Amino acid sequence: MAGEVSTWVADASCFVARVCRDLRIAEILNRMLRWDKKQCKVSPGTRIVALIVNILVHRRPLYLVREFYEAMDLSVLFDEPVSAADLNDDALGRALDRLYEANSQLCFQTIAATAITRGHLEVRSVHADTTSVPLYGEFEPTKGDLAFQEAHPDRPLLEITYGHSKQHRPDLKQFLYGLVVSKEGVPLLGDVNNGNMSDKTWNRQTIDEIKTSMLDPKRLIDVADSVLITEDNLEDMAKAHMRFISRLPETYKLAHELKERAWESGRWQEIGPLRGGPEAARYATQSFQTTLYGRSYRFLVVRSSSLDKRKMKKIERMVGKERLSLEKEAAQLARQRFACEADARQALCRFLEAHRGVLHRLTGDIHAEETVRRPPGRPRKDVTSPVEITYTVQVRVDAPVPRVLQELRERESTFVLITTLPEDEWSDAAVLHEYKEQQSVEQRFRFLRQPVLVDGIYVKSSRRAEALAYVFLMALFVAAFIEMKIRRELQRTRSCVELPGKRLTNRSTIRAILDVLSTIQVVRIQTDQGVIRTLPSNTDRRALRILELAGYNSAIYTQPCTEAVC
Numbered sequence: 001m002a003g004e005v006s007t008w009v010a011d012a013s014c015f016v017a018r019v020c021r022d023l024r025i026a027e028i029l030n031r032m033l034r035w036d037k038k039q040c041k042v043s044p045g046t047r048i049v050a051l052i053v054n055i056l057v058h059r060r061p062l063y064l065v066r067e068f069y070e071a072m073d074l075s076v077l078f079d080e081p082v083s084a085a086d087l088n089d090d091a092l093g094r095a096l097d098r099l100y101e102a103n104s105q106l107c108f109q110t111i112a113a114t115a116i117t118r119g120h121l122e123v124r125s126v127h128a129d130t131t132s133v134p135l136y137g138e139f140e141p142t143k144g145d146l147a148f149q150e151a152h153p154d155r156p157l158l159e160i161t162y163g164h165s166k167q168h169r170p171d172l173k174q175f176l177y178g179l180v181v182s183k184e185g186v187p188l189l190g191d192v193n194n195g196n197m198s199d200k201t202w203n204r205q206t207i208d209e210i211k212t213s214m215l216d217p218k219r220l221i222d223v224a225d226s227v228l229i230t231e232d233n234l235e236d237m238a239k240a241h242m243r244f245i246s247r248l249p250e251t252y253k254l255a256h257e258l259k260e261r262a263w264e265s266g267r268w269q270e271i272g273p274l275r276g277g278p279e280a281a282r283y284a285t286q287s288f289q290t291t292l293y294g295r296s297y298r299f300l301v302v303r304s305s306s307l308d309k310r311k312m313k314k315i316e317r318m319v320g321k322e323r324l325s326l327e328k329e330a331a332q333l334a335r336q337r338f339a340c341e342a343d344a345r346q347a348l349c350r351f352l353e354a355h356r357g358v359l360h361r362l363t364g365d366i367h368a369e370e371t372v373r374r375p376p377g378r379p380r381k382d383v384t385s386p387v388e389i390t391y392t393v394q395v396r397v398d399a400p401v402p403r404v405l406q407e408l409r410e411r412e413s414t415f416v417l418i419t420t421l422p423e424d425e426w427s428d429a430a431v432l433h434e435y436k437e438q439q440s441v442e443q444r445f446r447f448l449r450q451p452v453l454v455d456g457i458y459v460k461s462s463r464r465a466e467a468l469a470y471v472f473l474m475a476l477f478v479a480a481f482i483e484m485k486i487r488r489e490l491q492r493t494r495s496c497v498e499l500p501g502k503r504l505t506n507r508s509t510i511r512a513i514l515d516v517l518s519t520i521q522v523v524r525i526q527t528d529q530g531v532i533r534t535l536p537s538n539t540d541r542r543a544l545r546i547l548e549l550a551g552y553n554s555a556i557y558t559q560p561c562t563e564a565v566c
Contacts, residue, residue, distance in 0.1 A: 004525075004526040005523065005524070005525050005526075006523075006524045006526075007521050007522070007523050007524070008071055008072060008073060008521065008522055008524065009071075009520075009521050010072070010073070010076075010520050010521060010522045010557050011057055011514075011517060011518040011519075011520055012056070012057050012513075012514045012517035012518060012520070013053050013057050013072060013077060014076055014077060014520075014556050014557045015517055015546075015547065015550070015552070015556065016052070016053045016056050016057060016478065016482075016514075017049065017053050017077045017078065018552060018556045019478055019481065019482055019550070020049045020052055020053070020478060021049075021079065021561075023111065023114070023115055023120075023477075023478065023481065024111075024114060025045065025048070025049055025052070025111055025474065025478075026043065026045030026046050026048070026049045026079075027045065028045070028107070028110055028111055028114060029044060029045035029048055029099070029107060030043045030044065030045035030046075032102045032106070032107050032110065033045065033098040033099060033101075033102045033107075034098060034101060034102065035098060041086060042080065042081075042082050042086045042087075042091070043080065044094075044095040044098045044099070046078050046079075046080055046082060047086075047087065047091060047092055047095035048095055048099060048471060048474070049078070050065065050069065050077075050078070050082075050087050050092070051065065051092060051095075051468075051471050051475075052471065052474055052475045052478055053077070054068050054069075055471070055472060055475040056475050056478065056479055056510075056514060057514065057518075062089045062092055062093065062468075063089040065087050065088075065089070065092060066084050066085065066087050066088045066089070067084075069084040069087050070084040072084075073522065073524065073533070075560040075561065076522075076533070076556075076557060076558070076559070076560055076561065077561070078561060079561035093461075093464055096463075096464045096467040096468055096471070097463065097464065097467070099467040099470065099471070100463040100464070100466060100467040101148075104192070104466060104467045104469075104470035105190070105191050105192070105470060107470070108187075108190055108470050108473050108474055108477070109188075109189060109190070109213070111474060111477060112186075112187060112188050112189070112477060113213075113214045115186075115477075115481065116188070116214060117214070120481070121182060121186055121188075121484075123182050123188065123215060123220065124183065124219075124220070124221065125182075125183050125220065125221035125222075125223055125434055125437070126180045126181065126182060126183075126188060126189075126210070126215065126220060126221070126222055126223065127180070127181050127182075127183070127223045127224070127437060127438050127440055127441045128178070128179065128180045128181075128203070128206055128222065128223070128224045128225075128228075128441065129178075129179060129224065129225055129438070129441045129442065129445070130166075130176055130177060130178045130179070130193075130199055130202050131166055131176070131177050131179075131445040131448065132163065132164070132165050132166045132167060132174045132175070132176050132177075132195065133167075133174055133175055133176070133177060133448065133469075134165060134167050134169040134172035134173070134174045135160060135172060135173055135174060135175070135465075136172065137173075137460065138173075138460075139160035139173060139460060139462060139465060140460075140462075141157055141461075141462050142460065142461045142462070144461060144463070145157055145461055145462045145463050148463060157462045157463065157466075158175060158192060158193075158194065158462050158463075158465065158466040158469075159175075159194040159195060159196065159462075160173050160174065160175050160194075160195055160462065160465065161173055161174070161194065161195040161196055162174070162195060162196065163176070163194075163195040163196035163197070164196075164198075173195055174195040175192055175193065175194065175195050175465075175466075175469065176192070176193040176194065176195060176197050176202070177190070177191075177192060177193075177445070177448055177469070177473075178190065178191045178192075178193060178202050178206065179441050179444060179445070179473075180206060180209075180210070180441075181440055181441045181444055181480070182440075183434075183437050183440060184440065184480070184483075184484045184487070185440035185441070185443055185444055185480050185483070185484070186477065186480040186481055186484055187444065187473060187476055187477050187480060188213075188215065189206070189209055189210070189213060189215075190470075190473045190476075191205075191209075192466050192469040192470060192473075199225075199227040200227055200230060203224065203227055203228045203230075203233055204230075204232065204233060204236070207222075207233060207236050207237060207240070207242070208236075210222065210242070211240050211242075217240045217241065217242045218240075218241045218242070218243075220242070220243065221243045221244065221245060221421070221434065222237070222242055222243065222244040222245075223244070223245045223246070223434060223435055223437065223438055224244065224245075224246050224438075225246065225247060225438070226246060226247040226248065226249040226250075227249075228244070228246045229246050229247075229248060229249055229252075229418060231293045234292070234293055234295065235293075237420075238295060242420075243419075243420045243421060244419065244420055245417060245418075245419040245421065245431060245434055245435045246417070246418055246419070246435075247415060247416070247417055247418070247435070248299065248415075248416040248417065248418045250415075252292075254290070254292060254299075254416075255415075255416045258288055258290070258299055258301050258416050259301055259411070259414050259416065261286075261288065261301075262286040262288075262301035262303075262414070263411065265286065267286060268284035268285070268286055268303060269284060269285050269286065269287075269428055270282075270284050271283040271284055271285055271428065271429045271432060274432070274433055274436055281304050281305050281306035282304070282305040283302055283303065283304055283305075283432060284302075284303045285300050285301065285302050285303070285428040285429075285432060286300070286301045287299070287300055287301075287423060287428055288300075288301070292418070297418050297419065297420060298418070298419050298420070298421065298422070298423060299416055299417065299418055299419075300416065300417040300419070300428055300431055300432065301414060301415075301416050302414060302415055302416070302417060302432060303410060303413060303414045304413040304414070304415075305410075305413070306413065311412045311413065312409075314412065315405075315408060315409060315412060318359075318408075319359060319360075319400065319405075322358060322359055322360060323360060323397060326355065326358065326360055326362070326395075326397045327397050329351070329355075330351075330394075330395035330396075330397060333347065333351055333393050333395060334392055334393060334394055334395070336392065336393070337369075337390040337391070337392060338390060338391040338392070338393075339390065339391075340391065341366055341368070341391050343391070344366045344391035344392065344393050345366055347393050348364040348366065348393045348395070351364065351393070351395060352364065359400040359404055359405065359408065360397050360398060360399065360400050361397075361398040361399065361400065361401055362395055362396070362397060362398070363395070363396050363398065364393055364394060364395045364396070365393075365394050365396075366391055366392070366393060366394075367391065367392045367393075367394055368389055368390075368391055369389070369390050369391070369392060370387050370388070370389055371387070371388045371389075371390065417431060417432070417435055419431055444476055444480065447476055447479065447510075448472060448473075448476060479510040480510070482510055482513060482550065483508070483509060483510045483513065485549075485550055485551070486508060486513060486546065486549045486550055487506070487507055487508065489549045489550075489551075490506040490507075490508070490549065491506065497542070497545060497546065497549065498542050498545070499512050499515075499516065499542070500512075500515065500516070513546055516540065516542050516543050516546055517543050517546060517547075519539075519540045519543055520535065520539060520540070520543050520557060521535070521536060521539070522534070522535060522557050522558065523535070523536055533557070533558035533559070534558055535554050535557060535558065539554075
């Protein structure tokens with residue numbers, strides 16, 4: 001009816017859909033997936049994008065996605081005619097089947113590769129790690145899963161099973177995510193693996209994937225955790241001329257030897273804090289060149305002013321255990337009796353010498369004790385009983401000297417890095433800073449491990465569960481791309497963006513970005529000429545600023561995708 005006015009909460013949906021379109025996700029998937037344009041009312045690529053938008057904006061399980069889209073103006077979201085009914089759980093499930101059939105991992109990595117080749121991403125270094133995702137339910141293969149496996153014996157089904165849980169949930173089945181991300185946290189390679197796969201196996205496979213991917217292993221710097229360091233992996237990376245930075249495992253004798261060499265020499269190079277803030281950790285390093293498995297590498301012994309909680313508890317246990325042991329030995333010594341003071345003093349000296357390197361302060365005293373030796377029976381009044389003098393050793397265990405305890409904390413806060421980067425091109429500070437960017441992959445894991453995402457895997461088919469897990473990776477790619485794009489623009493313009501609570505930042509997170517956009521509403525006015533869409537005059541200026549930083553304007557909310565805006 002002409003003149004009818006309605007309002008719908010568009011939040012971040014149009015923004016996310018537009019980013020997906022710029023990354024050509026639906027276009028890439030429609031080229032790679034098997035589907036019949038005559039039979040399919042909506043392409044599988046568009047359905048996958050609908051899932052991505054849902055995951056980032058509202059994150060509902062499959063059977064509620066249709067409800068999510070019922071109140072939306074879908075002509076502004078998608079560049080083909082779509083109704084909410086087209087996004088029911090059966091239709092989305094079939095799209096997941098097509099994604100799995102086409103190789104979900106290859107589809108994801110093609111999306112990432114396209115972004116790189118189009119110049120959206122510049123990759124100098126990558127950071128790799130794994131995380132487990134616990135799930136409720138049995139997830140046994142369905143008849144369809146088994147039939148697919150029989151027809152495709154080279155495509156083993158994902159095993160959602162018990163394994164080493166990084167979320168400390170050994171009671172739940174799980175699968176394993178592996179990620180290789182850029183320095184800015186954008187996923188470049190990613191895979192979904194069996195729940196019982198070991199990190200060592202994953203690292204070995206990832207080296208092979210990097211060598212055969214669009215990434216140049218000779219120009220790339222692979223930054224990974226200590227699990228990377230095995231004889232076989234080092235051999236493979238040497239053959240491929242791969243440059244890397246990793247942490248030397250504490251189980252290696254060489255790690256302890258290098259730490260001792262560093263503490264003995266004391267020639268620390270002060271690096272200072274790597275990030276701002278009054279509580280930021282300060283670092284110092286020493287560099288050594290030595291061999292491991294017959295090859296020469298550069299090793300950095302790094303000392304940090306910060307001690308993580310795990311090592312702090314280790315020190316507390318160490319101090320407590322030592323005190324109990326010393327008090328027990330001191331009590332045993334105190335029960336001994338010595339005939340002369342010289343013998344007692346020698347025993348004290350031997351005790352202190354034997355415990356010279358302990359943390360606690362030890363002090364000792366010699367005590368003389370007189371014992372009257374009365375003969376049996378009633379003594380005569382004129383007889384004096386002999387007095388026997390014996391000596392005992394009393395050792396007191398006092399708290400450790402603060403200086404000694406501080407040195408222990410500093411020693412425990414040291415770790416060793418191993419790298420192939422030459423010292424004349426990469427300073428200690430540059431190597432350490434690159435390694436510390438490893439947190440970029442951990443931040444992405446926090447996104448994937450959010451309970452609402454984990455609980456959203458309701459599909460019981462192993463194939464659909466794996467395909468949906470890769471859709472989550474695609475959603476993560478979009479989220480990280482948005483975050484990177486806005487941060488780059490803030491850095492270029494040397495400006496900040498305001499977040500709720502009047503907080504100013506130049507490193508806004510995807511969650512904060514989407515939260516700001518969640519306030520956007522669109523007013524729809526029905527006219528004789530069609531629908532006019534507009535944003536209210538009181539639209540949050542912070543939301544408009546986010547759009548501007550990402551290179552868009554309000555038109556992505558008001559113009560259908562069939563028009564020039566798309």
